[in-house]
Amino acid sequence: MITQKRKLNFDKALALASRAQQFIPGITQTASKRPEAFAPGAFPDFIERAQGSRVWDVDGNEYIDFVMACGPVTLGYCYPEVDHAIQTQLARGIIFSRPGALEAEVAELLAEIVPSAEMTRFFKGGAEANSAALRLARAFTGRTRVASCGYRGWHDQWAVVHTPRGIPHCLAELIHEFKYNDLQSLETLLENDPHQFAAVIIDPVSAETPQENFLRGVQALAHKHGALLIFDEIVTGFRLAPGGAQAYFGVTPDLAVFAKGIANGMPLSAVVGRRDVMQMATQVFMTLTYGDEQLSLAAARATLNVLRTQDVCGHIWRAGRRLVQGVKQIIEETGTPFAFRGVEAMPAFVATQQFAGKPLTGEEQNCAWYYLLAELAQHGILWRKHSLILPSYSHTEQDIDRAVEAMGYVLSDLRDLLAAGKLRQAVPVTDLPIGFKRL
Numbered sequence: 001m002i003t004q005k006r007k008l009n010f011d012k013a014l015a016l017a018s019r020a021q022q023f024i025p026g027i028t029q030t031a032s033k034r035p036e037a038f039a040p041g042a043f044p045d046f047i048e049r050a051q052g053s054r055v056w057d058v059d060g061n062e063y064i065d066f067v068m069a070c071g072p073v074t075l076g077y078c079y080p081e082v083d084h085a086i087q088t089q090l091a092r093g094i095i096f097s098r099p100g101a102l103e104a105e106v107a108e109l110l111a112e113i114v115p116s117a118e119m120t121r122f123f124k125g126g127a128e129a130n131s132a133a134l135r136l137a138r139a140f141t142g143r144t145r146v147a148s149c150g151y152r153g154w155h156d157q158w159a160v161v162h163t164p165r166g167i168p169h170c171l172a173e174l175i176h177e178f179k180y181n182d183l184q185s186l187e188t189l190l191e192n193d194p195h196q197f198a199a200v201i202i203d204p205v206s207a208e209t210p211q212e213n214f215l216r217g218v219q220a221l222a223h224k225h226g227a228l229l230i231f232d233e234i235v236t237g238f239r240l241a242p243g244g245a246q247a248y249f250g251v252t253p254d255l256a257v258f259a260k261g262i263a264n265g266m267p268l269s270a271v272v273g274r275r276d277v278m279q280m281a282t283q284v285f286m287t288l289t290y291g292d293e294q295l296s297l298a299a300a301r302a303t304l305n306v307l308r309t310q311d312v313c314g315h316i317w318r319a320g321r322r323l324v325q326g327v328k329q330i331i332e333e334t335g336t337p338f339a340f341r342g343v344e345a346m347p348a349f350v351a352t353q354q355f356a357g358k359p360l361t362g363e364e365q366n367c368a369w370y371y372l373l374a375e376l377a378q379h380g381i382l383w384r385k386h387s388l389i390l391p392s393y394s395h396t397e398q399d400i401d402r403a404v405e406a407m408g409y410v411l412s413d414l415r416d417l418l419a420a421g422k423l424r425q426a427v428p429v430t431d432l433p434i435g436f437k438r439l
């Protein structure tokens with residue numbers, strides 16, 4: 001046995017949560033980091049420090065992290081080359097009144113690594129970069145509608161479809177969703193409103209793997225209808241391959257958006273793409289104070305150099321494969337209501353809503369997630385529900401094996417509780433919230 005179950009103490013975290021509640025609506029800024037996204041009361045809510053694949057919560061408990069800050073930390077926490085680059089730049093200045101030298105250098109590195117990156121504009125967040133890419137596409141084509149598949153972020157024009165509260169309803173007319181691996185659903189949209197679509201935007205992989213020729217088919221349909229193809233590579237970028245999913249699958253979009261993974265956790269995003277489309281950025285209004293902030297660009301330069309010279313993505317794939325293989329086998333052996341989806345470099349473990357041939361109620365599913373997350377935390381493993389698991393370059397084979405072993409104990413116990421109809425009693429919280437659902 002390599003994992004040791006321990007009882008967790010969250011005294012400091014509980015005190016901090018009640019303070020945070022008074023001053024921050026929702027306790028924290030990222031929906032998928034809120035307590036209700038995990039197992040409230042039985043999972044660490046505040047982290048104090050991190051190193052490699054490990055994090056320590058404010059109460060001093062140590063964990064192997066498989067959430068990795070929701071994706072940006074592809075190299076691992078406190079990666080020496082990146083931290084050194086940030087420290088060196090910090091001594092020189094954070095931001096200047098004229099452009100620093102780093103912007104052009106990082107854009108040039110991106111052009112070398114990413115197939116579509118003839119030119120680059122930098123931003124801070126993923127939603128912001130997606131909005132910028134769409135503005136470029138609209139200006140270039142003179143059209144307004146967008147066909148979208150997947151999550152794009154919190155900005156009005158994206159969030160209006162699923163979380164419309166506080167957003168002018170008229171925006172919903174301009175965004176049309178199509179289904180992953182369903183070219184017909186895209187074709188129907190594009191044919192129903194001919195000459196209206198500026199862009200087709202999609203994350204090349206999410207909780208599903210593209211069927212043979214799906215991405216190429218999306219590209220062909222977009223171009224047939226005069227729309228640009230935009231890849232949202234916010235998660236796939238610098239993870240599936242140094243050049244992103246576009247390099248991995250050999251499909252080069254007109255524009256692509258990168259964020260997580262570009263600077264190993266520093267706040268930087270980028271729109272890259274075809275020179276003629278990117279040049280529109282000089283004709284539309286697209287400006288921000290922090291786009292050339294130097295610490296993030298220094299971190300990006302260091303991160304991209306590590307990606308160029310070391311087998312980061314190969315390591316992530318191998319770690320993911322080992323994890324998926326181990327966890328899948330346990331799921332099959334125990335018959336517990338979970339399944340693997342997507343690709344191993346960013347696996348999604350989802351709920352299957354059935355146990356022993358019988359459907360589970362919503363409450364039973366919630367209890368199963370709660371139990372899984374709470375028990376894994378006691379085994380020193382940070383996991384998440386409804387979303388991607390994100391191994392990094394710093395995860396070792398031992399880390400993966402510890403997670404698989406812990407999963408073995410937890411899912412065996414979960415099976416027994418489900419079979420005996422005793423899961424509800426084993427979960428201390430009633431009225432469990434569903435939490436933010438990313439997939």
Ligand SMILES: Cc1ncc(COP(=O)(O)O)c(C=O)c1O
Nearest residue numbers: 125126127151152153203234235
């Ligand atoms: C595919 C994808 N697009 C866009 C976003 C939004 O990025 P941000 O939260 O940085 O605005 C995310 C964030 O999780 C994402 O996964």
